[in-house]
Amino acid sequence: MNHKFDLNGLLEEIYQHLLPKVKVESIHPHDPVEVDNLPQPWRLLGRGNYAGVFYHPEYVDIVVKIYAPGRQGFEEEVEVYSRLGEHPAFSQCYYAKPNFLVLKRLPGTTLYDCIQRGMGIPKRVIEDVDEALEYAVSRGLYPHDIHARNVMMYEGRGYVVDISDFLHQETCSKWENFKKAYYWLYRPLLCPLGLRVPYFLLDIIRKGYRAFSSFKKSCHRQWGMLLSFKSQKHFKRFKR
Ligand SMILES: Nc1ncnc2c1ncn2[C@@H]1O[C@H](COP(=O)(O)OP(=O)(O)O)[C@@H](O)[C@H]1O
Ligand SMILES: [Mg+2]
Numbered sequence: 540m541n542h543k544f545d546l547n548g549l550l551e552e553i554y555q556h557l558l559p560k561v562k563v564e565s566i567h568p569h570d571p572v573e574v575d576n577l578p579q580p581w582r583l584l585g586r587g588n589y590a591g592v593f594y595h596p597e598y599v600d601i602v603v604k605i606y607a608p609g610r611q612g613f614e615e616e617v618e619v620y621s622r623l624g625e626h627p628a629f630s631q632c633y634y635a636k637p638n639f640l641v642l643k644r645l646p647g648t649t650l651y652d653c654i655q656r657g658m659g660i661p662k663r664v665i666e667d668v669d670e671a672l673e674y675a676v677s678r679g680l681y682p683h684d685i686h687a688r689n690v691m692m693y694e695g696r697g698y699v700v701d702i703s704d705f706l707h708q709e710t711c712s713k714w715e716n717f718k719k720a721y722y723w724l725y726r727p728l729l730c731p732l733g734l735r736v737p738y739f740l741l742d743i744i745r746k747g748y749r750a751f752s753s754f755k756k757s758c759h760r761q762w763g764m765l766l767s768f769k770s771q772k773h774f775k776r777f778k779r
């Protein structure tokens with residue numbers, strides 16, 4: 540692989556300074572990880588529910604994603620990047636060793652932060668993400684867990700920042716639901732009024748959405764069990 544940066548120099552920084560010091564901890568699986576003891580001059584770029592993402596000021600186009608101990612998904616993420624290859628809306632993996640990855644840095648701001656800051660999100664961003672997800676499907680992947688924290692915007696274009704769950708085959712409607720909220724609520728109402736949605740409200744929406752989804756899933760499961768129980772009874776009667 541041909542890199543435009545000094546990978547060996549960066550790896551030395553990672554192994555000698557970053558990894559021995561930084562603490563990435565997952566306190567609650569549904570909340571972002573906690574980060575502590577970040578050595579100078581490393582900077583924290585973002586936190587997901589699995590990992591912390593960092594950069595070094597001498598390598599501003601590269602990020603290092605470190606998984607919290609006990610959080611699964613590292614191998615899957617490496618596999619997804621190898622299937623994706625190069626695409627402008629996705630990052631690329633330059634190096635991976637158990638529990639950390641060296642990735643291309645994507646530019647911009649997550650849609651979550653854009654909504655909180657009242658930054659306008661053009662339709663093109665949504666269309667770029669749709670196209671990127673179609674591309675992922677064409678590479679044998681299953682877009683999953685695409686929500687406002689995993690999509691970024693830069694100069695009016697959209698980028699998908701987190702692909703770690705793209706091997707999960709079960710359907711995920713987060714992106715479709717986000718788009719409904721975008722077209723029905725954000726574009727006609729929030730955006731023209733320049734309304735900002737504060738983090739505490741975004742957090743309530745995030746938690747409410749998760750509670751509603753798991754309630755819906757459990758209803759589906761119970762309904763399915765009830766139907767299969769009924770059809771078994773019917774089958775037994777038929778056999779007699
Ligand atoms: N390649 C990247 N370029 C720029 N920012 C990134 C990149 N990867 C992650 N981030 C930032 O870090 C945050 C957490 O990363 P993410 O991959 O979503 O972690 P997790 O798998 O734990 O959800 C993202 O929301 C984003 O702000
Ligand atoms: Mg994420």
